[in-house]
Amino acid sequence: MTEFWQTLVTQRSALITALGQHLLLSVISLAIAMAIAIPLAIWVIPKPKTANVFLQIAGVLQTIPSLALLGMLIPLVGIGSVPAVISLVVYALLPIFQNTYTGLTEIDPSLEEAATAFGMTRWEKLRKVELPLAFPMILSGIRTALVMIIGTATLAALIGAGGLGTFILLGINRNNNTMTLIGALASALLAIILSFALLGVKRIKLKPFLITVAVAVVGFGGFGIYKLVQPQPVSITIAGKLGSEPEILINMYRDLIETDNDNVKVTLKPNFGQTSFLFSALKNNQITIYPEFSGTVLEGLVKAPAKQATSATGIYQQAKTALQKQDKLTYLAPLKYNNTYALVVKRSFANKYDVHSISDLAKVKSQINAGFDLEFLDRNDGYKGIQKKYGLSFKTQSMSADLRYEALNQDKVNVTDGYSTDSQIRQYDLVVLKDDQHLFPTYQGAPLMRTATAKAHPEIVRSLNKLRGKISATDMQEMNYEVNVQRKSAAKVAHHYLVTHHLLGGER
């Protein structure tokens, strides 16, 4: 319980931001779904056959799993809020359409006859009689849609649209149940509160309700336009992949940039998504900067060079050149640490069998029971590479990335794969075996940005290059440990590092 309050306090500003994003995403989606479904239902009232077809289509759309729908939208509209809103709208269509249609068709026919006999036009009938009578029914459809939207919107975090799902994903990613709980609770509370608010709307009349909605929409729109139009100082967005390490790095970027440049305003988008999302977001100028690893660049983001370099500097240079040539991107100075695959054992195991490098494993081949991530098992620079390059093969089992450290700690396995900066290495006091045959590629982190931006803002480049050659693997393990295990905020950890290493302010 104390842990819950602590997390709530340290994460409160992130929580408020996420709540705001979640609310905005939900309200916009709901408004769009209403704007589509209600007029459509009105339009098909005289055409029961068409109405039936629409009901079927809306029903089918709703059966598509939300994850699949998000996945299908990415190639079409990219990542971020747009696909999230589209898929939320798709889900909200059915309840709103169905209730509007039912509400309007179930009106007492004698009232319809009276309205017709009085000479009302179709529009007058709708406005004065049909919509007010169907209003409670339509409203309950909107409520159903709203609750569904708020629940489903947690998935938006997967594609970089933010919201409360960020907390849930982060919690799962960091094996931090408290964060997951906070995200889930907040979204449930939001659904309950808004649903009750709509229940209150039922008691008021249609006209004031419509006016309120109109005012709210105009207000939101006006605020948005104001934000767009108002003269801005330089405003940049720095995003990071899922996890604590990128979040710590981008917090350092922000501190460095904002300390050196008063006129630059940095917006952070931590846990923005996976590599390919971030890379395309950068190219489309949706984000300004994000930290990327040299190895990852060569592996998938650029056309692989004919002969890949082996040294850290070589790999970095190849990545830098290819990025510039292919996508007009500038790769800034790299950090010191190398975040790559590692084979990890317990300290007791290392001491008992005197194992300090991967080659040393040959001595205890028969006793090894390794737990590897599925991907590691299948990669040429993973277990396959170990078999080939080190001539080693031993007993392995696949397990999920989240579980392998826990399994190692509980002696279910005695060797596992990991990343050299994982906080668990520090947490469980584990030993990273030396890659003496240089199997694993070197992954050096560095800020990536568009060349156009780099040329326009040399001051930003200067600030970021202060990190050249800083942060060792042990430093990074420690910082990851503080964020993941000690639940400190990434911003504080990052700031502390910069201060203790005298990187903030005038010193060069």
Add this chain to the structure above:
Amino acid sequence: MTTPSIQFKQVSKKFADNYAVEKLDLTIEASELFVLVGASGSGKTTTLKMINRLEDVTDGTIEYQGKPLDAVPLRDLRLQMGYVLQQIALFPNMTVAENIRLIPEMKHMAPAKIKQRVTDLLTEVGLDPATYATRMPSDLSGGEQQRVGIIRAFAAQPQVVLMDEPFSALDPISREQLQKLTLKIHQRLKSTIVFVTHDMNEALQLGDRIGVMQNGHLVQVGTPDEIAQQPANDFVSKMFASAQTNDIYGVYLNRLKVLGYLEPVTAADQTLPAFDSHQTIGEVLTALQTSGAVRINNELAVAGKLTSAQLLAFMIKFQSK
């Protein structure tokens, strides 16, 4: 002779393969209260609904004020025709006043004038505007609702009001009150009223003229007197007979006039107690006891003099049937 209000010329209406109305010829005069009476399925409601084009004719033409119906824009036509339904059909989302204001507003009448008219009409039908104007229809009894239904139809002073079995779902007391009300409003406003009912008694009490329908045909058109004296066929006389079984004291004085029991009023009769033609025999008995005769007034004119002897003659004839 003024232009007839509504004229049916060889009008037929077919639903699927059945004629609901076949080759109907009928002229309804301006300012007339015309009652269409018949059993259910006789085509009387269909005939009514063809007037405001809720149903379109299959064959023949209907003329409104000398022009074919389809020559008048539909909205204009309907705005000139009030409509009262058996189901009452007050809009449940509007207050009583909002229901009444509806059509005057559609006709863009001045708001102050509309407000005045709502107050006047509510008062006229005995619903205190101060308490009733802001009530919702669901708070009213059936009889009260139909009062509102009637004044909603008359509020914009239409040329024609169509009433489709407006009282058949009400209790006998409310029905009687509303019949009187209908006559009163008709005499004041002089709209043409086409009134549909299955109740011959109601037809006789209300109608200036009555049209009897049977199986989609109009079998007789005439004044209540003519229907009573010379029924066109067995069906009409049976319907008429069934209407006579009612309590004699409930018969309207209007009927006595129609049936010829009233004598002309002379200057000497000015002192006689006066009664309205919408009152019943029961209501004049005491006065007859003391004065021997009473004056019967039609709201605007003196209708005639009823003597004890004439009343006795009517009652003897009534009983003998």
